[in-house]
Amino acid sequence: MTKLRFGVLSTAKIGREKVIPPMMRGARTEVTAIASRDAARARSVADELGIARAYGSYEELLADPQIDAVYNPLPNHLHVHWTLEAAKAGKHVLCEKPIAITRADAEPLAAAAERHGVRIQEAFMVLTHPQWLKARSLVADGRIGELRVIQGCFSYFNTDAQNIRNKADIGGGGMLDIGCYPTVVSRFVTGREPARVFATMDRDPVMEIDRLGSVVLQFDGTFPIQASFLYSTQLTPYQRMIFFGTDGRLEVELPFNALPDRPMRLILHDGASGPLAEGEVVEIEACDQYGVAGDAFAASILDNTEQPVPLAFTMANMAVIDAAFRSAESGRFESIRS
């Protein structure tokens, strides 16, 4: 088998617009089936995207012997349930982020993967984008000296009460939707786990989701690192990550929604050139990060190589998110419970 055959659970916007098209053209992936709670909707999206088979229930898709893997872009509260059902049906699963609402919810996943002989991966596409592999290696190579501080932000404006992000009871809210990104890339670039987390969050008075948060992650070590970031779902759209070291800083210009049709830019500033210097631009060749992520996951299965985003890394991320929510309640730093 040269390509992994995917079935998609739901007609989610992210699947239709971003993930399915590159996975249909993937070097190691194809998409051969899609399911919806509504059979007509499944058929219509299948026709629009050129997907061979359409099902009117998620159960029917999981029973399809001609798919090897499932892409799960359901609302957050359904990630674990349907990932477990897919594993039980013998399918590998690429599941949208966050893989669960809490770390405890995600606990059964590793055992299920083991029991059913499948791989389960959280679809944090940033972690296989070449710009993040390059950012990590520039920091590891000492290009900014010793990394001491990470600062970031991720925001957009969305007050549509019907959007899944604005429904508190199905895993809505900013931390689970976008605060998880600065968290995951901070852990990815440092290669370390924070020891404790502080967070303050503001909740929408009507929808009750966290619409604004400021989070501090403290990484212990010979050189302690502090990462701090803000996220908001009711703010002008912006995103940026900056890594400050003892000798310079590295900026990731478009850290999360990298565009597929133009090079991405990392900007290296050395400490000697002054605060207004333009910096050295490191261009990363254009690529579709969703296609790259699908191919990387499929290749690891087809070639039996290491999973690009291990489940243990995902579980550790959920533990950091849990601690942020605990801190927002307690008003204190919370240590990570894994």
Ligand SMILES: NC(=O)c1ccc[n+]([C@@H]2O[C@H](COP(=O)([O-])OP(=O)(O)OC[C@H]3O[C@@H](n4cnc5c(N)ncnc54)[C@H](OP(=O)(O)O)[C@@H]3O)[C@@H](O)[C@H]2O)c1
């Ligand atoms: N990696 C990324 O860049 C990225 C970007 C955006 C979103 N995401 C993630 O992808 C997931 C989906 O986000 P989205 O914005 O694409 O969602 P969406 O458009 O609202 O789609 C969710 C789909 O889930 C199905 N569904 C089943 N039960 C549902 C329920 N109780 N309420 C609502 N929908 C239900 C529906 O499909 P059917 O009716 O067809 O069954 C619906 O179309 C989320 O986990 C989000 O965090 C990731």
